[in-house]
Amino acid sequence: MYQIEKLTKTYTQGKRTVHALRDVSLRIEDGELLSIQGPTGGGKSTLLQALGGLDRPTSGSVVLDGKDLATMNDAGLTRVRARTVGFVFQNFNLIPTLTAQENVETALVPAGAAKADRARRAVAALESVGLGERADHLPGELSGGQQQRVAIARALVKDPTVLLADEPTGNLDEDTRDEIIDLLEGLWKEQGLTLVLVTHDSAVAARSPRRIRIAKGRVKELTGR
Numbered sequence: 001m002y003q004i005e006k007l008t009k010t011y012t013q014g015k016r017t018v019h020a021l022r023d024v025s026l027r028i029e030d031g032e033l034l035s036i037q038g039p040t041g042g043g044k045s046t047l048l049q050a051l052g053g054l055d056r057p058t059s060g061s062v063v064l065d066g067k068d069l070a071t072m073n074d075a076g077l078t079r080v081r082a083r084t085v086g087f088v089f090q091n092f093n094l095i096p097t098l099t100a101q102e103n104v105e106t107a108l109v110p111a112g113a114a115k116a117d118r119a120r121r122a123v124a125a126l127e128s129v130g131l132g133e134r135a136d137h138l139p140g141e142l143s144g145g146q147q148q149r150v151a152i153a154r155a156l157v158k159d160p161t162v163l164l165a166d167e168p169t170g171n172l173d174e175d176t177r178d179e180i181i182d183l184l185e186g187l188w189k190e191q192g193l194t195l196v197l198v199t200h201d202s203a204v205a206a207r208s209p210r211r212i213r214i215a216k217g218r219v220k221e222l223t224g225r
């Protein structure tokens with residue numbers, strides 16, 4: 001469970017101070033599927049980065065399973081990212097010179113998994129996203145939808161409890177978008193994940209049981225909680 005209290009993030013751009021998040025308070029239950037919508041520059045990615053311990057807030061707290069990511073030391077944050085939280089991005093962020101399997105295996109290195117264990121788990125993760133046959137393909141030999149499947153396998157191979165997805169369908173056509181959302185929804189249900197999905201796409205957000213909107217750094221519930 002996430003308990004976020006008075007989360008504020010400011011950036012300095014030259015002489016200007018940008019308030020990316022202003023006093024955001026939010027609770028996200030275990031196993032919840034939450035989508036985040038809002039205009040560009042509203043603070044969506046900043047919130048996701050705070051949830052994943054990728055960036056420290058200016059003030060406030062982000063408590064995940066009783067531990068505050070806002071004040072945790074670097075070693076603690078590395079552990080959270082290695083074990084507890086998986087990320088999926090709009091641009092897939094695969095390493096172009098590594099095969100699909102090798103890309104997935106990279107996620108197991110920080111937690112110290114042995115080579116044989118990494119290989120076995122990476123193949124199983126690729127199978128779970130329907131890409132068992134493509135394990136030895138390079139990203140450049142795969143379609144956008146297939147590359148995003150590899151990225152999803154990489155995010156989930158470490159058995160995280162939380163999956164954070166930042167515009168995961170932003171670079172895909174409508175059919176592929178629907179396939180990827182079907183896949184994420186299926187994995188969310190099967191694995192009991194907490195899934196937080198940033199999306200510009202109302203058709204994607206409409207499938208979430210809970211939706212929030214972030215604009216000018218402030219959060220509004222759209223589903224009447």
Ligand SMILES: Nc1ncnc2c1ncn2[C@@H]1O[C@H](COP(=O)(O)OP(=O)(O)OP(=O)(O)O)[C@@H](O)[C@H]1O
Binds near residue numbers: 019042045046047
């Ligand atoms: N590293 C940074 N340095 C300075 N300003 C930043 C930085 N990251 C984000 N910002 C600013 O913070 C505000 C919120 O940005 P954020 O990326 O969270 O918005 P967003 O809702 O995800 O937008 P988009 O939909 O375009 O991705 C914007 O004004 C942005 O310019």
